[in-house]
Amino acid sequence: MNEEQAAFVEAMGQYMGGYKLTPVAGRLWAWLLICEPQEQTAGELAEALQASRGAISGAAAFLSTVGMIRRSRRRGDRREYFSAPPGTFNAILRNAGAAYQRLAEITQAGLGAMAGRPPAARARLEEVHDATVFINTEFPALIDRYLRERTVRQTQLATTIRQAAEILA
Numbered sequence: 555m556n557e558e559q560a561a562f563v564e565a566m567g568q569y570m571g572g573y574k575l576t577p578v579a580g581r582l583w584a585w586l587l588i589c590e591p592q593e594q595t596a597g598e599l600a601e602a603l604q605a606s607r608g609a610i611s612g613a614a615a616f617l618s619t620v621g622m623i624r625r626s627r628r629r630g631d632r633r634e635y636f637s638a639p640p641g642t643f644n645a646i647l648r649n650a651g652a653a654y655q656r657l658a659e660i661t662q663a664g665l666g667a668m669a670g671r672p673p674a675a676r677a678r679l680e681e682v683h684d685a686t687v688f689i690n691t692e693f694p695a696l697i698d699r700y701l702r703e704r705t706v707r708q709t710q711l712a713t714t715i716r717q718a719a720e721i722l723a
Contacts, residue, residue: 555602559588563603578605579613583622586638593626593635621646647697654690661686 555563563584570580581603586594589602596614600607614636617623623638661683668676 555585559585562588575616576609576613578603578609579616581605582610582613582636583617583638586623586636592639593637595633595635597633599636621649644701647700648694651690651694651697654686654693658683658686658690 563581566584567577567579567581570583571577582599582605585599585602586592594602596607596610599605599610599614603610614623614625618625618636622642623636624642626635626637627633628635661679664679665676665683668679
């Protein structure tokens with residue numbers, strides 16, 4: 555890992571640590587986004603990140619549970635491989651709406667439980683409910699737009715590369 559890569563990995567660890575995730579989880583995800591080969595064993599990850607295999611195992615368990623990384627095995631190989639393949643983050647974005655939907659449902663039930671209470675008593679819960687309903691409505695459309703625009707950009711880039719290759723051939 556070169557100095558720029560190490561700085562990126564460390565910055566991601568600090569960033570995710572600020573959101574109550576372990577810094578190792580952030581560092582692991584960052585490294586899997588840039589490493590070659592893209593699939594790494596726990597031993598390779600521990601060495602690259604200068605972390606214990608136990609820390610790697612715990613971080614990998616969490617990251618795979620939330621869909622940020624993929625775990626796989628190869629036939630005839632007892633080791634487990636970890637990766638952050640393309641499309642993983644897009645899937646996380648698409649699934650994020652489910653969390654907001656559930657929170658909107660819970661806060662709606664809470665508002666129902668407070669139906670007879672004065673508006674001032676309901677204000678905090680209404681704030682959370684209104685925000686989650688708004689996000690639940692707007693977020694899926696925003697993600698769909700992002701994914702459409704990204705596909706267009708990727709298609710344009712592939713076309714440009716193909717045309718350049720034809721000219722050079």
